[in-house]
Amino acid sequence: MAARRKLIAGNWKMNGLKADGLALASDLAGRVKGAGAVPFDMLVCPPFPLLFPVGDAVKGSGVALGAQDCHAKQKGAHTGDVSPVMLKDAGCAYVILGHSERRADHGESDAVVNAKTVAAHKEGLIAIVCVGETEAQRDAGTQTDVVGSQLAGSLPEGTTAENTVVAYEPVWAIGTGKTATPDDVAAMHAFIRGELAKRFPDADKMRVLYGGSVKPSNAAELMATENVDGALVGGASLVADDFWAIATSCR
Numbered sequence: 277m278a279a280r281r282k283l284i285a286g287n288w289k290m291n292g293l294k295a296d297g298l299a300l301a302s303d304l305a306g307r308v309k310g311a312g313a314v315p316f317d318m319l320v321c322p323p324f325p326l327l328f329p330v331g332d333a334v335k336g337s338g339v340a341l342g343a344q345d346c347h348a349k350q351k352g353a354h355t356g357d358v359s360p361v362m363l364k365d366a367g368c369a370y371v372i373l374g375h376s377e378r379r380a381d382h383g384e385s386d387a388v389v390n391a392k393t394v395a396a397h398k399e400g401l402i403a404i405v406c407v408g409e410t411e412a413q414r415d416a417g418t419q420t421d422v423v424g425s426q427l428a429g430s431l432p433e434g435t436t437a438e439n440t441v442v443a444y445e446p447v448w449a450i451g452t453g454k455t456a457t458p459d460d461v462a463a464m465h466a467f468i469r470g471e472l473a474k475r476f477p478d479a480d481k482m483r484v485l486y487g488g489s490v491k492p493s494n495a496a497e498l499m500a501t502e503n504v505d506g507a508l509v510g511g512a513s514l515v516a517d518d519f520w521a522i523a524t525s526c527r
C-alpha cells in the first residue's frame with residue numbers, strides 16, 4: 277500500500293477579517309515552523325480578500341495556501357468571479373472545488389466542478405474535489421450511488437495523485453456536530469478508493485480526506501481510520517489550538 281502523507285486543510289469559509297486571519301495564520305505558521313518534522317501537510321483556505329496577507333504570513337513556514345473556489349476560465353467578463361490564474365498569482369497551491377455549500381448555494385453541478393478542476397490543473401493548482409451525500413440520501417441507502425456519480429462527473433481525465441485530493445464530506449455532518457462513525461467513514465473511503473482505482477492508475481497514492489465536524493475529540497480516531505488521508509476542517513479550523521490539536525492527532 278502506498279504511504280500517503282496526511283493533509284490537514286482548514287476551510288475558513290466566509291469567516292474572519294484581516295486581523296483575525298493574520299493572527300490565526302501567523303500562529304499556525306509559528307507552530308509548524310517550531311515543530312520540526314511533522315507527519316502532516318497543513319493548509320489554510322481563507323476567503324479571497326485574505327489570500328495575499330495570509331499568504332505573506334505563512335510564507336516559508338510550511339503552511340500552504342489555498343482558495344475555496346475558482347472560475348473555469350482564466351480571465352474575462354465574469355463579474356464577481358476569481359480565476360485560477362489569480363489564485364496562482366496570490367500564492368495558492370490548492371483550491372477547494374465542489375464544496376457542498378457551493379453545490380447548494382450556487383447550483384454547481386458535477387459538470388461545473390469538472391470544468392473548474394480542469395482549469396485548476398492547467399494552472400498547476402491542486403484541486404480538492406468535494407463529494408458527499410445528504411441526510412435524505414443516506415437514509416434512503418443511496419450514499420454510494422450518489423458519491424460514485426459525483427466522482428464520475430466531477431473528476432476529469434488527467435486527474436492524478438499529484439494534482440487532486442478528494443474530500444468526502446457527508447452533508448449532514450457539516451457544521452452540525454454530527455460525525456460519521458469510523459465504520460461508515462471506512463466503508464465510504466474504501467468505496468471511493470475503489471472508484472478512483474477504476475479510472476486512475478495512481479489511485480492508491482491519491483489522498484482522500486474526511487470532512488464534517490472534525491474536532492480535537494474525534495480527530496485521532498478518524499485520522500487512524502483506513503483510507504483516511506487527512507481532514508477538511510471548517511469550524512474547528514478557525515481556532516488555532518483546535519486546528520493544531522487535530523493536526524497533531526495524525527500519526
Ligand code: PGA
Pocket residue numbers: 287445449450451452453487488489490508509510511512
Ligand atoms: P465543519 O465543516 O468542520 O464545520 O463541519 C467542514 C467543511 O465544510 O469543510
